[in-house]
Amino acid sequence: MIRLTITRTALWGTLWALGIASCGNAFAEETSLHVVSQRHMGTIVRIVADCDSAEEFQKAADSAFARIGEIEQICSDYRNDSEVLILSAQGPTSEPVAVSDDLWKVLSLAMQVNAATDGAFDVTVGPLTREWRRFRRRNQLDEQRIAEAMTGVGAQHLILHPEKQAISLKAGQMRIDLGGIAKGYAIDAALDALTRCGINRALVDAGGDIGATDPPRGELGWKVGIAGLNPKEPPIVVTYLANAAVATSGDAYQFLEHKGKRYSHILDPRTGYGVDHRGTVTVFASNAAQADAWASALSVLGPNGAADALSNQEEVATWMEVLVAEEPITWISPNLGSWLSKHRLREAPSPR
Incomplete structure (x- = not known):
């Protein structure tokens, strides 16, 4: 506005x-x-x-x-071939996944804001974003689906490795959403x-x-x-x-x-x-x-x-x-x- x-x-x-x-x-x-x-x-x-x-x-x-x-x-949540969604699909990762300079910078800043806001900003919110888009289209809310989506949400599941410029995803069903x-x-x-x-x-x-x-x-x-x-x-x-x-x-x-x-x-x-x-x-x-x-x-x-x-x-x-x-x-x-x-x-x- x-x-x-x-x-x-x-x-x-x-x-x-x-x-x-x-x-x-x-x-x-x-x-x-x-x-x-x-x-x-x-x-x-x-x-x-x-x-x-x-x-x-x-x-x-x-x-x-x-x-x-x-x-x-790199960052789109709507393109299945975007770097961030290809990364998300690999969770949980057995080894850190190297990422581009741009994705590294975005995720690094996102984690800084996450820490400064006690989790109020969290790019792992993607599973919830997908569910709420569906809720708004159908004008319905499903509490069970929210609970299921929450299993893949949380900054503790996203680990940054600065020495490798790489990312580890510690949970399944993760979906990184960089819309914010x-x-x-x-x-x-x-x-x-x-x-x-x-x-x-x-x-x-x-x-x-x-x-x-x-x-x-x-x-x-x-x-x-x-x-x-x-x-x-x-x-x-x-x-x-x-x-x-x-x-x-x-x-x-x-x-x-x-x-x-x-x-x-x-x-x-x-x-x-x-x-x-x-x-x-x-x-x-x-x-x-x-x-x-x-x-x-x-x-x-x-x-x-x-x-x-x-x-x-x-x-x-x-x-x-x-x-x-x-x-x-x-x-x-x-x-x-x-x-x-x-x-x-x-x-x-x-x-x-």
């Missing part, structure tokens, strides 16, 4: 409008701003850059999209590809999760607006972002109601059930992979658990709104103000 203001052209995202509106005379000249979109990872991915050469921009964007495609092939982190990792990789091609003022938006490098010339940052529980209302928070990322997680559109109880599509891997409190969580972090993973984790933890989990995370800040007894409650991490100040330019540079 992130609204992004960039230029005058109107584009539409899956959660919030990706508005392109004039930002004043200080903004980079409109002819230097370029936008291109492709469909990847189940969403529309947009690349925006402040660049004088359209040819240079297109070449860099092609490289960035190619990189996203590589990561999708892969999109962010792909955004970071795309930005790296753009930078290697000489595009230093860029933004990548993947279905509302955003990563950015330097802002357009004449701007303090890329202007983003964060929506509350009702995504149709105007943004509650508007700020600028530079060399950082932001991701939002919530249950406004995907949920299941069973016996009078509402379960989000966001699953608590510790219980096997969808989160039963309504809420929206926006996370700011130094990179998109961190923002993506922490947005999922904090959606599970809620305000009470978030305070403890974020106490030692200086590079992660959050704004969240949840319904408590049908009343909206806002919780903001104590470091949000300082984080936003740090990740924007102190003074807008000259447009030229």
Whole structure:
């Protein structure tokens, strides 16, 4: 639920409008701003850059999209030939299985967030993800199937071997689900590809999760607006972002109601059930992979658990709104103000 203001052209995202509106005379000249979109990872991915050469921009964007495609092939939960599902099918493994650089980096970060959130973020949740997709299609919930799926869930079943860059799976019926982190990792990789091609003022938006490098010339940052529980209302928070990322997680559109109880599509891997409190969580972090993973984790933890989990995370800040007894409650991490100040330019540079 992130609204992004960039230029005058109107584009539409899956959660919030990706508005392109004039930002004043200080903004980079409109002819230097370029936008291109492709469909990847189940969403529309947009690349925006402040660049004088359209040819240079297109070449860099092609490289960035190619990189996203590589990561999708490695991390997809929908492609049976993806590296992560081929790995999952081998559990339990008798010997550690060597993995690619990208899968190693994603799993390493995932395990770090798992430890920092007391298991609220867990990529071994795949068996549950598969069951809950079926539940939502049929509008039915099966407690026995949840119990069976839980036998393959838990970070203790996933062992990393740094000296070999290899993975061991200690349980059968495991299925690694990178849906809570892969999109962010792909955004970071795309930005790296753009930078290697000489595009230093860029933004990548993947279905509302955003990563950015330097802002357009004449701007303090890329202007983003964060929506509350009702995504149709105007943004509650508007700020600028530079060399950082932001991701939002919530249950406004995907949920299941069973016996009078509402379960989000966001699953608590510790219980096997969808989160039963309504809420929206926006996370700011130094990179998109961190923002993506922490947005999922904090959606599970809620305000009470978030305070403890974020106490030692200086590079992660959050704004969240949840319904408590049908009343909206806002919780903001104590470091949000300082984080936003740090990740924007102190003074807008000259447009030229």
